[in-house]
Amino acid sequence: MNEVGLDALRDKLDNIDNELLKLINERMEIVHQVGVVKAHSGGAIYRPEREKAIIDRLESLNNGKLNRAAIEALFLEIFAISRNLELPENVAYLGPEGSFTHQAAEARFGAMSSYVSISSIKGIFREVDTKKARFGVVPIENSSNGIVTDTINCLNTYNLKIIAEVVLDIHHTLASTCDKIEDIKRIYSKDIAFEQCRKFLSNFGLDEVEHIPIESTTKAAKIAVNEPGSAAICPHVGAKLHNLPILFENIEDKDNNKTRFFIISDFENGQSGNDKTSILVTLSDKQGALVEFLTDFNKVNINLTKIKSHIVEGNSIFFIDFDGHKDDENVKKVLSKYDGNVKILGSYVKEINDI
Numbered sequence: 001m002n003e004v005g006l007d008a009l010r011d012k013l014d015n016i017d018n019e020l021l022k023l024i025n026e027r028m029e030i031v032h033q034v035g036v037v038k039a040h041s042g043g044a045i046y047r048p049e050r051e052k053a054i055i056d057r058l059e060s061l062n063n064g065k066l067n068r069a070a071i072e073a074l075f076l077e078i079f080a081i082s083r084n085l086e087l088p089e090n091v092a093y094l095g096p097e098g099s100f101t102h103q104a105a106e107a108r109f110g111a112m113s114s115y116v117s118i119s120s121i122k123g124i125f126r127e128v129d130t131k132k133a134r135f136g137v138v139p140i141e142n143s144s145n146g147i148v149t150d151t152i153n154c155l156n157t158y159n160l161k162i163i164a165e166v167v168l169d170i171h172h173t174l175a176s177t178c179d180k181i182e183d184i185k186r187i188y189s190k191d192i193a194f195e196q197c198r199k200f201l202s203n204f205g206l207d208e209v210e211h212i213p214i215e216s217t218t219k220a221a222k223i224a225v226n227e228p229g230s231a232a233i234c235p236h237v238g239a240k241l242h243n244l245p246i247l248f249e250n251i252e253d254k255d256n257n258k259t260r261f262f263i264i265s266d267f268e269n270g271q272s273g274n275d276k277t278s279i280l281v282t283l284s285d286k287q288g289a290l291v292e293f294l295t296d297f298n299k300v301n302i303n304l305t306k307i308k309s310h311i312v313e314g315n316s317i318f319f320i321d322f323d324g325h326k327d328d329e330n331v332k333k334v335l336s337k338y339d340g341n342v343k344i345l346g347s348y349v350k351e352i353n354d355i
Protein backbone atom coordinates (compact mmCIF):
# COMPACT_ATOMS: atom_id res chain seq x y z
CA MET A 1 0.00 0.00 0.00
CA ASN A 2 1.32 3.47 -0.82
CA GLU A 3 1.65 6.23 1.78
CA VAL A 4 -1.33 8.21 0.45
CA GLY A 5 -3.60 5.20 1.00
CA LEU A 6 -2.27 4.75 4.50
CA ASP A 7 -2.76 8.42 5.37
CA ALA A 8 -6.33 8.33 4.08
CA LEU A 9 -7.12 5.24 6.16
CA ARG A 10 -5.54 6.80 9.23
CA ASP A 11 -7.63 9.93 8.69
CA LYS A 12 -10.73 7.74 8.69
CA LEU A 13 -9.62 6.07 11.93
CA ASP A 14 -8.96 9.46 13.52
CA ASN A 15 -12.47 10.60 12.63
CA ILE A 16 -13.99 7.41 14.04
CA ASP A 17 -11.94 7.78 17.24
CA ASN A 18 -13.11 11.39 17.59
CA GLU A 19 -16.72 10.19 17.32
CA LEU A 20 -16.08 7.34 19.78
CA LEU A 21 -14.56 9.73 22.30
CA LYS A 22 -17.52 12.07 22.00
CA LEU A 23 -20.02 9.23 22.37
CA ILE A 24 -18.20 7.63 25.31
CA ASN A 25 -18.12 10.98 27.10
CA GLU A 26 -21.84 11.38 26.44
CA ARG A 27 -22.35 7.89 27.86
CA MET A 28 -20.34 8.79 30.98
CA GLU A 29 -22.61 11.80 31.49
CA ILE A 30 -25.70 9.55 31.49
CA VAL A 31 -23.99 7.05 33.83
CA HIS A 32 -23.37 9.99 36.14
CA GLN A 33 -27.12 10.77 36.08
CA VAL A 34 -27.90 7.12 36.87
CA GLY A 35 -25.44 7.44 39.77
CA VAL A 36 -27.36 10.46 41.12
CA VAL A 37 -30.66 8.53 40.95
CA LYS A 38 -29.03 5.59 42.73
CA ALA A 39 -27.56 7.87 45.40
CA HIS A 40 -31.11 9.05 46.19
CA SER A 41 -32.65 5.60 46.17
CA GLY A 42 -29.75 3.91 47.95
CA GLY A 43 -29.26 1.45 45.03
CA ALA A 44 -25.95 -0.29 44.36
CA ILE A 45 -23.69 1.25 41.71
CA TYR A 46 -22.51 -2.09 40.33
CA ARG A 47 -25.35 -4.03 38.68
CA PRO A 48 -23.88 -7.15 37.03
CA GLU A 49 -27.31 -8.26 35.76
CA ARG A 50 -27.80 -4.94 33.92
CA GLU A 51 -24.28 -5.17 32.45
CA LYS A 52 -25.05 -8.67 31.22
CA ALA A 53 -28.31 -7.51 29.64
CA ILE A 54 -26.43 -4.78 27.75
CA ILE A 55 -23.82 -7.24 26.45
CA ASP A 56 -26.55 -9.73 25.42
CA ARG A 57 -28.40 -6.99 23.55
CA LEU A 58 -25.25 -5.78 21.78
CA GLU A 59 -24.33 -9.32 20.81
CA SER A 60 -27.76 -9.87 19.27
CA LEU A 61 -27.52 -6.61 17.30
CA ASN A 62 -23.96 -7.20 16.20
CA ASN A 63 -23.27 -7.94 12.55
CA GLY A 64 -19.66 -6.80 12.34
CA LYS A 65 -16.31 -8.42 13.00
CA LEU A 66 -16.56 -8.40 16.80
CA ASN A 67 -17.40 -11.67 18.59
CA ARG A 68 -18.96 -11.96 22.06
CA ALA A 69 -15.58 -12.10 23.81
CA ALA A 70 -14.48 -8.89 22.08
CA ILE A 71 -17.76 -7.10 22.85
CA GLU A 72 -17.47 -8.23 26.45
CA ALA A 73 -13.84 -7.11 26.78
CA LEU A 74 -14.61 -3.65 25.36
CA PHE A 75 -17.81 -3.02 27.24
CA LEU A 76 -16.79 -4.48 30.60
CA GLU A 77 -13.90 -2.00 30.51
CA ILE A 78 -16.28 0.86 29.64
CA PHE A 79 -18.64 -0.18 32.48
CA ALA A 80 -15.74 -0.44 34.93
CA ILE A 81 -14.45 3.00 33.98
CA SER A 82 -17.94 4.52 34.30
CA ARG A 83 -18.47 3.01 37.74
CA ASN A 84 -15.04 4.12 38.79
CA LEU A 85 -15.71 7.71 37.79
CA GLU A 86 -18.89 7.56 39.86
CA LEU A 87 -17.34 6.01 42.90
CA PRO A 88 -13.75 4.77 42.95
CA GLU A 89 -13.96 1.09 43.83
CA ASN A 90 -11.42 -0.67 45.98
CA VAL A 91 -11.16 -4.33 45.06
CA ALA A 92 -9.48 -6.70 47.54
CA TYR A 93 -8.08 -9.89 46.01
CA LEU A 94 -6.12 -12.89 47.22
CA GLY A 95 -2.60 -11.72 46.40
CA PRO A 96 0.10 -11.21 45.47
CA GLU A 97 -0.02 -9.18 42.30
CA GLY A 98 -0.35 -11.38 39.21
CA SER A 99 -2.13 -14.21 41.08
CA PHE A 100 -5.01 -16.00 39.37
CA THR A 101 -7.39 -14.21 41.74
CA HIS A 102 -5.86 -10.90 40.64
CA GLN A 103 -6.49 -11.91 37.01
CA ALA A 104 -10.10 -12.79 37.86
CA ALA A 105 -10.50 -9.40 39.58
CA GLU A 106 -9.09 -7.53 36.59
CA ALA A 107 -11.28 -9.48 34.19
CA ARG A 108 -14.31 -8.04 35.97
CA PHE A 109 -13.19 -4.66 37.26
CA GLY A 110 -10.86 -3.54 34.47
CA ALA A 111 -7.62 -1.64 34.48
CA MET A 112 -8.86 1.53 36.17
CA SER A 113 -10.03 0.16 39.50
CA SER A 114 -7.80 0.25 42.53
CA TYR A 115 -6.72 -3.14 43.76
CA VAL A 116 -5.60 -4.22 47.21
CA SER A 117 -3.59 -7.41 47.56
CA ILE A 118 -4.54 -9.38 50.70
CA SER A 119 -2.72 -12.50 51.85
CA SER A 120 -5.63 -14.53 53.25
CA ILE A 121 -9.22 -15.31 52.32
CA LYS A 122 -10.39 -14.29 55.78
CA GLY A 123 -8.51 -11.01 55.36
CA ILE A 124 -10.50 -10.30 52.19
CA PHE A 125 -13.82 -10.90 53.93
CA ARG A 126 -12.69 -8.63 56.76
CA GLU A 127 -11.65 -5.90 54.30
CA VAL A 128 -15.11 -5.91 52.65
CA ASP A 129 -16.97 -6.31 55.95
CA THR A 130 -15.25 -3.25 57.42
CA LYS A 131 -15.94 -1.36 54.15
CA LYS A 132 -12.24 -0.79 53.43
CA ALA A 133 -12.92 -2.51 50.11
CA ARG A 134 -16.14 -2.35 48.12
CA PHE A 135 -15.55 -5.78 46.55
CA GLY A 136 -13.58 -8.89 47.40
CA VAL A 137 -12.46 -11.61 44.99
CA VAL A 138 -11.90 -15.12 46.37
CA PRO A 139 -11.43 -18.57 44.81
CA ILE A 140 -14.28 -21.01 45.55
CA GLU A 141 -13.34 -24.16 43.64
CA ASN A 142 -10.93 -25.66 41.15
CA SER A 143 -11.87 -28.38 38.68
CA SER A 144 -8.96 -30.58 39.83
CA ASN A 145 -8.79 -29.81 43.54
CA GLY A 146 -12.38 -29.18 44.57
CA ILE A 147 -13.83 -26.67 46.97
CA VAL A 148 -11.81 -24.03 48.87
CA THR A 149 -12.75 -24.61 52.51
CA ASP A 150 -11.56 -21.21 53.78
CA THR A 151 -14.01 -19.51 51.43
CA ILE A 152 -16.92 -21.70 52.57
CA ASN A 153 -16.05 -21.04 56.22
CA CYS A 154 -15.97 -17.29 55.65
CA LEU A 155 -19.22 -17.33 53.65
CA ASN A 156 -20.72 -19.11 56.63
CA THR A 157 -19.35 -16.66 59.20
CA TYR A 158 -19.67 -13.27 57.50
CA ASN A 159 -22.89 -11.68 56.32
CA LEU A 160 -21.64 -10.69 52.89
CA LYS A 161 -23.20 -11.54 49.54
CA ILE A 162 -21.88 -13.27 46.46
CA ILE A 163 -22.65 -10.76 43.71
CA ALA A 164 -20.87 -12.42 40.77
CA GLU A 165 -18.91 -15.46 39.70
CA VAL A 166 -15.89 -15.53 37.37
CA VAL A 167 -14.51 -18.72 35.86
CA LEU A 168 -10.93 -18.66 34.58
CA ASP A 169 -9.08 -21.26 32.55
CA ILE A 170 -6.00 -21.97 34.61
CA HIS A 171 -2.68 -22.53 32.88
CA HIS A 172 0.63 -23.05 34.64
CA THR A 173 4.14 -22.49 33.32
CA LEU A 174 7.49 -23.81 34.50
CA ALA A 175 9.80 -20.83 34.75
CA SER A 176 13.43 -20.70 35.79
CA THR A 177 16.74 -18.97 35.20
CA CYS A 178 18.29 -22.45 34.65
CA ASP A 179 19.09 -23.21 31.01
CA LYS A 180 18.74 -26.97 31.44
CA ILE A 181 16.08 -28.95 33.29
CA GLU A 182 18.84 -31.03 34.98
CA ASP A 183 20.09 -27.86 36.71
CA ILE A 184 16.80 -27.41 38.57
CA LYS A 185 17.30 -28.54 42.17
CA ARG A 186 14.11 -27.20 43.74
CA ILE A 187 10.73 -25.90 42.66
CA TYR A 188 8.58 -23.33 44.42
CA SER A 189 4.81 -23.19 44.01
CA LYS A 190 1.46 -23.41 45.72
CA ASP A 191 0.59 -26.90 46.98
CA ILE A 192 -2.37 -27.31 44.62
CA ALA A 193 -0.30 -26.25 41.61
CA PHE A 194 2.15 -29.15 42.29
CA GLU A 195 -0.89 -31.44 42.34
CA GLN A 196 -2.21 -30.07 39.08
CA CYS A 197 1.10 -30.60 37.25
CA ARG A 198 1.99 -34.05 38.59
CA LYS A 199 2.30 -35.79 35.19
CA PHE A 200 4.52 -33.09 33.73
CA LEU A 201 6.81 -33.17 36.78
CA SER A 202 7.15 -36.93 36.61
CA ASN A 203 7.71 -36.99 32.82
CA PHE A 204 10.66 -34.61 33.21
CA GLY A 205 12.11 -36.25 36.33
CA LEU A 206 11.12 -33.18 38.33
CA ASP A 207 9.19 -35.22 40.87
CA GLU A 208 12.61 -36.15 42.32
CA VAL A 209 13.74 -32.58 43.07
CA GLU A 210 12.71 -30.67 46.18
CA HIS A 211 9.17 -29.20 46.05
CA ILE A 212 8.72 -26.21 48.31
CA PRO A 213 5.07 -25.23 48.86
CA ILE A 214 4.48 -21.54 49.51
CA GLU A 215 1.34 -19.41 49.72
CA SER A 216 1.19 -18.25 46.12
CA THR A 217 2.42 -19.15 42.66
CA THR A 218 3.44 -15.58 41.83
CA LYS A 219 5.54 -15.36 44.97
CA ALA A 220 7.18 -18.58 43.74
CA ALA A 221 8.35 -16.68 40.65
CA LYS A 222 9.66 -13.85 42.79
CA ILE A 223 11.76 -16.25 44.89
CA ALA A 224 12.97 -18.36 41.96
CA VAL A 225 14.32 -15.40 40.02
CA ASN A 226 16.75 -14.66 42.86
CA GLU A 227 17.76 -18.21 43.65
CA PRO A 228 20.06 -20.06 41.23
CA GLY A 229 19.09 -23.73 40.75
CA SER A 230 15.44 -23.08 41.47
CA ALA A 231 12.25 -22.92 39.38
CA ALA A 232 8.65 -21.88 39.86
CA ILE A 233 5.31 -23.28 38.74
CA CYS A 234 3.39 -20.08 38.22
CA PRO A 235 0.99 -18.29 35.88
CA HIS A 236 2.37 -16.77 32.70
CA VAL A 237 1.69 -13.27 34.09
CA GLY A 238 3.55 -14.11 37.31
CA ALA A 239 6.69 -15.17 35.41
CA LYS A 240 6.54 -12.03 33.22
CA LEU A 241 5.99 -9.79 36.23
CA HIS A 242 9.22 -11.02 37.85
CA ASN A 243 11.25 -11.41 34.63
CA LEU A 244 11.60 -15.13 35.10
CA PRO A 245 12.22 -16.95 31.79
CA ILE A 246 9.44 -19.39 30.86
CA LEU A 247 10.73 -22.88 29.99
CA PHE A 248 7.37 -24.65 29.41
CA GLU A 249 3.82 -23.36 28.99
CA ASN A 250 0.53 -25.13 29.88
CA ILE A 251 2.12 -27.82 32.05
CA GLU A 252 -1.12 -28.73 33.88
CA ASP A 253 -2.27 -32.36 33.62
CA LYS A 254 -5.82 -31.58 32.55
CA ASP A 255 -6.34 -29.25 29.65
CA ASN A 256 -9.62 -27.99 31.09
CA ASN A 257 -8.23 -26.88 34.42
CA LYS A 258 -10.54 -24.14 35.68
CA THR A 259 -10.97 -22.11 38.81
CA ARG A 260 -14.19 -20.45 39.86
CA PHE A 261 -14.05 -17.23 41.85
CA PHE A 262 -16.71 -15.34 43.78
CA ILE A 263 -16.99 -11.59 43.97
CA ILE A 264 -18.35 -10.61 47.35
CA SER A 265 -19.84 -7.34 48.51
CA ASP A 266 -22.56 -6.05 50.83
CA PHE A 267 -25.54 -5.75 48.48
CA GLU A 268 -27.94 -8.05 46.63
CA ASN A 269 -28.48 -8.30 42.88
CA GLY A 270 -31.84 -8.01 41.14
CA GLN A 271 -33.08 -10.77 38.81
CA SER A 272 -31.40 -11.03 35.39
CA GLY A 273 -33.33 -13.95 33.91
CA ASN A 274 -30.19 -16.10 33.87
CA ASP A 275 -29.18 -16.41 37.51
CA LYS A 276 -27.63 -18.89 39.83
CA THR A 277 -28.00 -18.93 43.61
CA SER A 278 -25.63 -20.34 46.23
CA ILE A 279 -26.81 -21.43 49.67
CA LEU A 280 -25.49 -23.20 52.76
CA VAL A 281 -27.87 -25.73 54.27
CA THR A 282 -27.83 -27.52 57.60
CA LEU A 283 -30.06 -30.60 57.52
CA SER A 284 -31.33 -32.49 60.51
CA ASP A 285 -29.43 -35.63 61.34
CA LYS A 286 -32.26 -38.01 60.41
CA GLN A 287 -32.56 -40.61 57.69
CA GLY A 288 -33.85 -39.27 54.38
CA ALA A 289 -33.32 -35.56 55.22
CA LEU A 290 -31.13 -34.98 52.17
CA VAL A 291 -33.39 -36.96 49.85
CA GLU A 292 -36.39 -34.94 51.04
CA PHE A 293 -34.54 -31.69 50.48
CA LEU A 294 -33.51 -32.68 46.94
CA THR A 295 -37.02 -33.91 46.14
CA ASP A 296 -38.49 -30.58 47.28
CA PHE A 297 -36.26 -28.76 44.78
CA ASN A 298 -37.20 -31.20 42.05
CA LYS A 299 -40.92 -30.71 42.73
CA VAL A 300 -40.69 -27.00 41.92
CA ASN A 301 -38.45 -27.64 38.87
CA ILE A 302 -35.24 -26.18 40.22
CA ASN A 303 -32.07 -27.50 38.65
CA LEU A 304 -29.39 -28.13 41.29
CA THR A 305 -25.99 -27.55 39.68
CA LYS A 306 -23.73 -28.34 42.62
CA ILE A 307 -23.90 -30.01 46.01
CA LYS A 308 -20.88 -30.42 48.27
CA SER A 309 -20.85 -31.50 51.86
CA HIS A 310 -18.59 -29.65 54.22
CA ILE A 311 -17.79 -29.84 57.92
CA VAL A 312 -17.95 -26.65 59.98
CA GLU A 313 -17.12 -26.90 63.68
CA GLY A 314 -18.01 -30.59 63.71
CA ASN A 315 -21.37 -30.10 61.93
CA SER A 316 -22.05 -31.22 58.40
CA ILE A 317 -23.41 -28.53 56.08
CA PHE A 318 -24.09 -28.54 52.36
CA PHE A 319 -22.90 -25.96 49.89
CA ILE A 320 -25.47 -25.90 47.08
CA ASP A 321 -25.77 -24.03 43.77
CA PHE A 322 -28.96 -24.00 41.74
CA ASP A 323 -30.34 -22.25 38.68
CA GLY A 324 -32.62 -19.34 39.53
CA HIS A 325 -32.79 -16.20 41.66
CA LYS A 326 -33.72 -16.09 45.35
CA ASP A 327 -36.72 -13.88 44.46
CA ASP A 328 -38.13 -16.33 41.88
CA GLU A 329 -41.48 -17.67 43.10
CA ASN A 330 -40.49 -21.36 43.05
CA VAL A 331 -37.22 -20.61 44.87
CA LYS A 332 -39.00 -18.58 47.56
CA LYS A 333 -41.51 -21.39 48.00
CA VAL A 334 -38.98 -24.17 48.51
CA LEU A 335 -36.63 -22.10 50.68
CA SER A 336 -39.43 -20.98 53.01
CA LYS A 337 -39.82 -24.61 54.14
CA TYR A 338 -36.18 -24.61 55.29
CA ASP A 339 -36.24 -21.21 56.94
CA GLY A 340 -33.67 -21.18 59.73
CA ASN A 341 -31.62 -23.98 58.14
CA VAL A 342 -30.62 -22.14 54.99
CA LYS A 343 -28.22 -19.26 54.56
CA ILE A 344 -28.64 -17.58 51.17
CA LEU A 345 -25.17 -16.56 50.04
CA GLY A 346 -26.28 -14.66 46.95
CA SER A 347 -27.96 -14.72 43.55
CA TYR A 348 -25.83 -13.67 40.62
CA VAL A 349 -25.56 -13.84 36.84
CA LYS A 350 -24.59 -17.33 35.69
CA GLU A 351 -21.24 -17.48 33.84
CA ILE A 352 -21.19 -19.18 30.45
CA ASN A 353 -17.82 -20.79 31.12
CA ASP A 354 -18.86 -23.31 33.77
CA ILE A 355 -16.66 -25.56 35.90
Ligand SMILES: C=C(O[C@@H]1C=C(C(=O)O)C=C[C@H]1O)C(=O)O
Pocket residue numbers: 031034035045046047048050051054078079082083
Ligand atom coordinates in the same frame (compact mmCIF):
# COMPACT_ATOMS: atom_id res chain seq x y z
C1 LIG B 1 -25.23 2.91 34.72
C2 LIG B 1 -25.50 1.96 35.60
O1 LIG B 1 -24.57 1.53 36.60
C3 LIG B 1 -23.49 0.68 36.36
C4 LIG B 1 -22.87 0.97 35.05
C5 LIG B 1 -23.41 0.43 33.90
C6 LIG B 1 -23.09 1.00 32.55
O2 LIG B 1 -22.06 1.66 32.40
O3 LIG B 1 -23.91 0.80 31.62
C7 LIG B 1 -24.32 -0.64 34.00
C8 LIG B 1 -24.65 -1.21 35.20
C9 LIG B 1 -24.02 -0.76 36.47
O4 LIG B 1 -22.99 -1.65 36.83
C10 LIG B 1 -26.84 1.27 35.60
O5 LIG B 1 -27.18 0.58 36.58
O6 LIG B 1 -27.58 1.42 34.61
